[in-house]
Amino acid sequence: MSSGLAIRALELRRGRRLLSRSLSFELAPGGFIELSGPNGSGKSTLLRVLSGLGRLEAGELLWDGRSFNCASDEHRSRTLYLAHTDGLKGALSGEENLHLFASLRQFRDRSEEIQEGLDYYEMTGLKSVPCLRLSQGQRRRIALSRLRAFPASLWLLDEPTTALDRGGIDRFADHLSDHLAAGGMAILATHQSLPERLKPAIRIALGRSS
């Protein structure tokens, strides 16, 4: 399996607890992985390790057959990680947050794409309202519009659909399908069941530490 993401004998640890038996899976471009499991089973930890935040206890990671380091700039520029927290500064408005994110991703000017992303998630009307005055669902939509405004081949999403209403979930499902159709990959940690039309390439259930 040459192209796509491959993980071999990955071991996860949070603090002193070994979280999961060793994990191995291969994700081809155009597919996504659904991660499920109770709280504290290591879903978020796996996403954080793959994003380059956490530290790998053991195991090997391959991208298109080549081993890589999660904390390298090369990996970080092709990955977008959406954490539990939305990563939005409360004092800034949605639009300002996205422009700040553009500077984080070293983009000189990203206003059209940001505008398009906000339109897609129907947040244009509220784009200049400080985020602390928005509802959890609205903040989630702004966080998701980040995925639209900035290119990345690998999405690491920690419960992307929490607090989203039905319309929001459908929009996200279409957005994800477009991303996958364009050859992108994604790993989703979810509690709620996803819309049926989203068929995960692989399902991984992380149980209590075995």
Added chain:
Amino acid sequence: MNPWIQFFRSEVGLSWRERRRALLPLVFFVIVASLFPLAMSPRPLILKLIAPGVIWVDVMLATFLGLESLFRQDYEEGVLEQWILSPSSLELRVFLKVISFWTVTSLPLIVMSPILILWLSFPVRALGILLVGLFLGTVTLSFLGALGAALTVSLRQSGMLVAILLLPLATPILIFGAHSALLAADKQNPRPALYLLATLFFLTVGLVPKAISTALKVSYEV
């Protein structure tokens, strides 16, 4: 516009927007400085001797207490995560963040210090040296305080802890800074003290951002 300049302007803009919180150190600075004449004696001869020391210890405490939650809000909002994940240099971003803090919080202290120190009957001719020393010192202290803030970012509240951790490390800055002003007041040559302070300035500005970014990453690798 260059992403770094955009980032710096948004940081300064943000702190300016919450300037009430950023100006607390200034209020603290003024109050503490005016306590000393009450605690000692109003006679100029005595005040003149302690004036630089009072201002410098006061600046140090105000800076450390102001810096304590430098990264906390970004940490809780998940923004710090995006900093670490961004494919750009974390050291430079931390550097800009500390300079933005310095501009909004420490600069007012420097602007205010001549007035306060004149209350303590400090000779006017030595004000220039005091301001140069305070400029070098506050920037250095801001970076040391930011290191303390980064080391304790995941703790709920760590007000005193940052001061306790960093005051021992900041003693050389206090010694050279306060004495450069003292020497200037006594018509002695303050230049050696200022050069030593400048050495600490460059040493800190050069090395500490790396330590700060390591400290921030540490709080994430649970």
Added chain:
Amino acid sequence: MTSLHEFLTMGRFGVFVWPAFGFGLLVMLFNIYLAHWREKSAFREVREVHRTSEENRS
């Protein structure tokens, strides 16, 4: 040292010399006690961790 008397009084410095060595000895003994206490509390805590992880697994 000429005599036991001089050794005990340290020639009017005894009031400084003996407290200094006394304090040094006290701290070094206290270190040993602390190390012993630390080992005991480490043993207790690790037993606790193993007991709870047993319960989780069963």
Added chain:
Amino acid sequence: MTQFSLFFHRLASPPHFYELSKPWGRAFSWIALVLILVGLFGGLWLAPRDFQQGNGFRIMYVHVPSAWMSLFVFMVMAASAFVGLVWRMRLAYAVAAASAPLGAAFTAVALVTGSLWGKPMWGTYWVWDARLTSELILFFLYLGFITLNRSFEDQQTGDRAAAILALVGAVDIPIVHYSVDWWQTLHQGSSFKGLTSEIAPSMLWPLLVMMTGFMFYYGWLVLWRTRSEILLRESDREWTKRVVGS
């Protein structure tokens, strides 16, 4: 793998370290006891009176070794902190966490005996002498390390945060010492040139014996405390159950 590096490789793995350190620790404790007793006998009984200070100088035999150890232990802490940060070795963090209280203890002894020595020589218990003041600041650094190390509920974060503080502290110690020295000469002329400049051999050998004795004493205690610290940090691993279960 040469014999030497094999030894270190095995020593670095916590379970082996736990067993290997016991015999070494016991040996160090006896050597330390003998050396300290010999040093005390040499220093308190054999060494001649100093023509200037009479018998007061004998405080040197506890002050100088503990002052030297307070610096030496901080350097050991900084080195193991560096190894811990770079190679992610839990054992290195355990050594740093084990050394900190010992270093703080040596610093406390150095401070108290220093001021007790100051009274007969300079007439006051506390004199802002450059060495004593640096010792005081070093004591604050130790307290900072211990406080930071223990203020996180996840021990790994505590270890790493304190390790960074130890490294920055180690770089800062010479700077602190120089700045305090500079400040001292500014106010009181050249700082007190201690006895060590022209010390007679009969006074010197007990000092060296005492210092070596203190080193072995530290070696014994740090191995002992490191065993407890590594046990705490490896409590999720199987081998600790055998050790604790018995």
